[in-house]
Amino acid sequence: MRATVRMSLLQVKQIILCLTLIIFVFFPYPSVSASVQLQDFNWQSRPMQSGDIAQIAVSQTNPDIMYLGVEVNMHSMYKSEDGGHSWRRIHLGDHAKDVAVHPTDPDTVLYSDSQSVWLTTNGGREEGHVSIGPFRRMDPFEKVLDGGYSAGPSSTSFSSIAIASSDPNVVYTSIRGEKGRGDGPQDVWGEEGRRGPSREREMKGQLFRSTDGGTSFTEILGSFPVFLVLLIDPFDENRIFAGSSDGVYLSVDGGSTFSLVAKSKGIATIDTVDGQTILAGGEEGILHSEDRGLTWIRITDGLPSHTVLRVRWVQNSPDVVWATTLDGVARSADGGKSWIDVSGSPDAGGLPARNLKALAVHPTNPDIALVATETFVFSVRSTHLFSQGQYYGQGIYRTEDGGMTWLRSDGGLIEDNLMDITAHPTRPFEVWASQQASRGMYRSTDAGQTWSLSPHLLTHYPMRVEFFPDDPDGVVMTGSHNGENFGITGDSGVNWAILSERTFFDSLGHGRAFFDESRSQGSNLHLHGLAIHPSNPEVIFVGSVDDRSAFSEKALEGSHIFKSTDRGGTWVEFDEGYDHSSPTSINDIKIDPSNTNTMYIGTSSRESVTANGIWKSEDGGEFWHRADTGMENDASVSGILIHPTNGNLLLTGTSNGIYRSVDGAASWELVHEEWISDMEYDPTQANVVYSGGPKGVFVSTNFGESWKNISNNLPVGGDPYPDWSGYGQKPNGEVNAVAVNSDGKVVYVDVSGFGLFVAVDPSVDDIPRDNTTGVHYGGRKIVVVPEFDAVVALVFALSLIIVLVMSRRAEFRIARTELKIH
Template sequence: MNKLDFKLLLILVILFLFGCSSSNDEITESKKPLELSQNEIKSTGNQQSNNRQPSELINFNPEDYDRKCMIDTVGPQKTFEIYQSNKIQENQISEISQCLMSDSDKKSDQSQINNSDKKSDQSETDNNDKNFNDAEKCEGKDLDEAGLPLTPKCNVIPTPLLPGIKKANLLNIKLPNPNYQTPINKCQIFKDKKCAELKWERTSDVMAGEFTTIEISRSNPNIIYAGTDSNDMTMYQSKDGGNTWKLVHVTGHNAGLAISPVDPNIVLYTNLEAAVQRTMDGGETWKGVVGAMITGTKNNQPFTAIAFSTDMPDIVYTSALRGDTRGGIWPAEPSDIFKSIDSGKTWKQVGICETCSSIQTIVVKEGDSNFIWVSADGGLQFSKDGGNSWSGNVIPYLDEKAKDPQNIREHKPPKVIGVDLQPGNPKTILAASSEYGMFRSTDGGLTWKQSNSGLTTSKLHRVKFAISNPNVAYVTTHNGVFKSDDSGKSWTEHNQGLKLKFVSSIAIHPTDENIVYVGTLNEIYTIHPEHKNRGLLSDGGLYKTINGGKNWTRSDKGVYEAKIAQIGTHPLIPFNIWVGGESGRGNFFSPDGGSSWLFSASITAHYPMVYAFNYDFPSVLYTTGWLRTGELTASTDGGASFYTLTHKLDEGLSTETRKLGLRLDGPTDFHIHGVAVAPSDSNIIYVGSVHDTVYPNLTFNLDGAHIWKSSDGGKTFPEMSNGFPIETKTSINAIFVHPKDPNIAYVMTSLHETETAIGIYKTTDGAQTWFPVNNGLDVFTNDLQMDPLNPEILYAATESGIYKSTDGGNNWKKSSSGIPKGPVIDMAIDPLNPLVLYSITADNIYRTQDGADHWYATSFGIPLLESSSKPLSAQERLLGRLRLDRTKTGHSEYGGTFAQDRTLEIDATGRVIVVAVKTKRNDRNRNAERVLYHAVLTPLISTTYQYKINNSNIDITSQSNIYDMVFDTNNNELKFIAAGPTSTKSKTTLIIPSNLMTGEYQVFINGAKIPSFSENNQVTFEHIHAGNNQVVIKTN
């Protein structure tokens, strides 16, 4: 082969590789089979787990079969997969033959549905509009106007199992039946004269790993700053080279960061929702210097990139978008250019880049502070006159790609995210594009060539040259970090120890090119909204290398989510906890009571409200939040992916609502809060809205408070508010459904993000009519709990204390003995012993063990803030006795240790209680945090599980959360995860069918053999939880 032939072959191979890597915008992190970071109930994909060929898939009509029978026969997971795809393997038909319904059964079933919704004003949509869980590209009609998925078709594709690995399907999970234990009227355990029945401890740190920027001080490299785009944490600082970090400022979503090249005390960072912030004292104090807060304009411009001139350190440039856009806008919108000549103290707009849209990076040319380069949605551009005029995109290839019909349809810009100039030789430039790899110029930007040799992805993020060795450059990508030793001509992968490869921000030590810091970023919403690292992922954070990327280690001690807003627990699965943060970029999930956390990137978790779970299909959950079109979302894969249902609420609005003019003009932008799934029928879902009066500048398009009900599992949501005063400016905060009768439900109103509360409303006819049940009740309610043994018993937390009803809400009596007079913010009820409840006031946490007859404080281990002399309720503040304080997210502020509803929850076994704890009284204090504490009661409660592998059922009784079970036919091993709170003891017994494994069993926990007892086909072992424990059972 001659040289020309070899070059042509090499080009073809490279084009093929990049063509494949560019075919899918959604990036999933590869996981080992036993390290699937997804909810234990969900399907792990369509992979073949055995060597047999599956029988042919045939159409399945769900209306012909009884769903409850299906669940009992093949399990909830398999039933859900069949119902989602409307396909079934031909050889499975005989297995479910007993579930086939007669014509009379169908008519009866349909009659119930019709009767329950007969007063709805909206007809149901065509039931043939199926939700397929196909592994196809998510685009076009699969997305709404905001780019959010509309169906499970957009779900992340799970990692296939390896050959010979068979996935076990969960058939059943059962907790012990609840029962009333002997009532106790006071605390039984004391320590230091305090009730110590509950020993509260911090959970493990919750962290999204959403790092937008990292900068190292040139004049003092021990000083490092890292900015985040998650949960309003904003800015962290390290003074010891990244060994430890502290939160130094909180405003909102950080985008850019710059440290003075000569003074480490002068730092500036940009913000998407506030003015550019500046410190002159090393982060002790901060001040807004340019932006809406300074100019007094109504709407703040999102400021993005910022950079100092390295040889004229008084000169700084920054950029801002128009309106409230966040990037990813195409055709291009203008970006305003600002300049400071006094190290960021004062600013002046110097120009407009008409075709830039969102600017990601600014680089000031060495030796010429008027020459600046920017990477932007509009490509790579430069200005020679200090930002006054602009070149337009200088990489023609990107302009040509932007003209592709598909890119035009999808409004994809010729985006460049990173740019850097070689130190000492500014004619050599590297530009990292978002879709098409690296571009390199050696003539100052006149000509460009792709420079992708060694890269395994074309989706690039940031690129940096090393100051200490200008031939060295690093680039962050979807697939990790790549290093060049020849100024960007070729690249090598350097990812050893980098547990999460979706990285973006990067900083190189100014005097040692081998010391590098990178930050993960699962959803680059501020700069790269079309790309997400989806799934339930772990190991996000800051990483450091000291040997040029040969090895990476975590370097983020002290970094954690500082603004926990909402908590939810799964009603069936032990130790499952969901958490959302203010202004978050995703949901946090713990399978072990808070000992470890996974993160699911999704902007649907922006200001989360409520988590609700499906009782038939435990991998299905619903959330309400506060982001346009994402106010009601659902997940069918255990929280790995979410899709929006908000448009269905709009479609289901009643004629009365529209006639009254409550549906305002504009896109679907509702404020949704309460959501609940009927425990006895998961097809039935109730949803409630909020009339938001806290944020007059926001454009919510639905006034009043409304109730929707779905009777078809979320396919339609007709409004069913008859009897409820929908014009009231209130919040439907909580919804509870009777555990056995889905026609009985309660909606509770509150002052949350609104101006009044009207107590509790009830339906007994499936939402056809609603009526108030407030006799004797303080109508300023905050939470509602229902006794699972006797649903006629209800507990309500109100602004004046706790009330109890024993007749389904018809009558209420005060039941707050032991709790100081004042508001009770939230409650939680033990699902297995309903005489036990927990409640929080502004200043303490309380427990009752006799059905609310007696309460006592039990906060041992929680750093309570100093008690306020007279806690004032939100009601008193609203009535004008004191101005009603609100945080920037609109939650009521009581001025104590505890903040609001949905911040106190209990797990399915009643053994893990979780609460969000404030560190400052005033939530508007920039240093105020909300962190998680949990209390674990022992001994743990046993749960029974039944898994199925082919035709073999495995029965398990365990005090652990058992999930991710597989059978390895290659090594004849049964593998699963046994999770629980760290340091707690668990006992597990498995009955393994002999056709699966025979012989004397051996048990290994995290690779180490432990004592076990085997008899016949049964094995029992005990172990101490270390969060997630990998269990392997094999035979001699």
């Protein structure tokens, strides 16, 4: 009997052992939750929209046709054929500054950007191919004037363009110039448009004239004031008004000479219908003249703010005038003599944001107007008005009832080619996203239903974003804009402490031989890869890019790894053994959470010349060696994933596909033969991995051994080189970026040409919509340009303290209402 019992126990043990072996052999990973198994991945569009519109121009003969210029080079020029309800991109140049439509021909349009003036005579229709870099582009615009300066500073940008109503063959355009010290975030440039330390200087404005409808221009030589805006008398093309930093100027000889006719600060807008009554707006209210500009009176009563950015008469109702200001929109029914604030209340159909600039009015219906929000980062006429902060409710808005109610009117004008999407590690519905060469860093707290904007030069060319593990409001960011390459915020993007390239130049060690000090003045350093130590957030790593683009001087060649042990205050180059000679990009840096001495970097040809494989460190980043056996050395790495509980398991997405390692990168095996742009795992179950590329979105439930396409209703898999006016041309449906939220129930992807999409697990209840409005303004921007390491540590530490103090003391100019979407 005892033997039988022993046999039964032995059999039980044998059965248990067999079952255990079966489980480990056939099911080596934890089971996948029902959220992944059952989710139908119904992708919903979450458009990221904002303002920063230089100008909205309406055809006076066909008001359904409108054009607008955006002040960033990823957007440039758009057209609407339905009165401004929806928009279509028709050109990419540089930062748009002004737009003018022919008075009788809606197909003839001129617009200026920071470097050039462009002309189309076919309404922006795509006719003929023009090759631009690696892309094919159908370009409906012809460059008709080159200012001769590099892209960037407002002082050397084209500021205004005007077509004479009395003779449309006559066109004037101006380069702004500068009086005294640079007046904004862009104006820290040296000679010939190169960036350098800001200093006292003066540069006269420049004026150009065309007599053939803008096909060619001749410069008018003379000693001119700063040109912010031009207005041509509607009945005399030789009579020109110019708004300047110190007032209104008048020329009666076709721009040969100008005289000051009214003193006032920062005149950024002038308008008239009959040439007799003229309005000019600036930083001290509105100037009103009834004698063709000979005498003026100042008007401020009724205006939401004394800083007036645009005034527009209604062509067929000359008593009605609209004006945008720094704090709302106003309307006059008596020719500009008195004003009423028509911004309204956000909870009663009014504007959700009051930081306005661009303005357009219907020529025949005095109740229809469009306005656009403005952050002033790239505003050529008013860049000094920039203030850092978190900007809510940004975009273009339309009223059809004289300002009683306002609705969004910017369909199609979205961020559609994102560089990065990063989900917050603890807040389930917070996500940050960014697009290169655009309006800033976007933040959503409701899974992309609404977005706020953190504008900066740093966030204009954003790269990577990482959250501090010990501070839910702490964020680190790398970038590639001159003077602003690295930033830290302690209040979720309201205030930033920023470091320039000089900090990293001064910290060079092993790679100093690749640095040319003689080229450092006005030089730039492109930082991309970024990692924060998971258990010691004082430690931060960044990686640089050998960026050969022509936007600025590059004093440092090769790519380099930098380390900070005091939360970004001071830095040292930390890359012994790494190959600096390869012109590559350090695209990704990862630290093994189960063994933080183990680190990896992935290199890429993106933004650089070539890829240089994967490198590994086993001593916390001090020494590096190659770790890419089994993959092509020139495979561009988009991202590296380390299994959080088993450091030997890794995945890397590359231009050749997805590689998998089971031995800590000693060897790699190709497991998915599709170009991969981005990868991310579910924080709650690391074996669930999402990846994206030209063929769509894929999911793996066994840490990369097998993959399933879950693109479903996403617009993916299009022609990689279609015909479209833009970088990459027509929307090509490539998935650029992927992110997974903190509980694994929300997945975000960006589809090139179409923008951001989200898939929400069906088990998630309705996500409360964030109805915050207005602007949470920050303090003065802090940019550290150090001389010595000790100074770096002290100044950066003080700046971080200031950022934290501001985050606690800044008062919200907002109205928050929590609603649920049903």
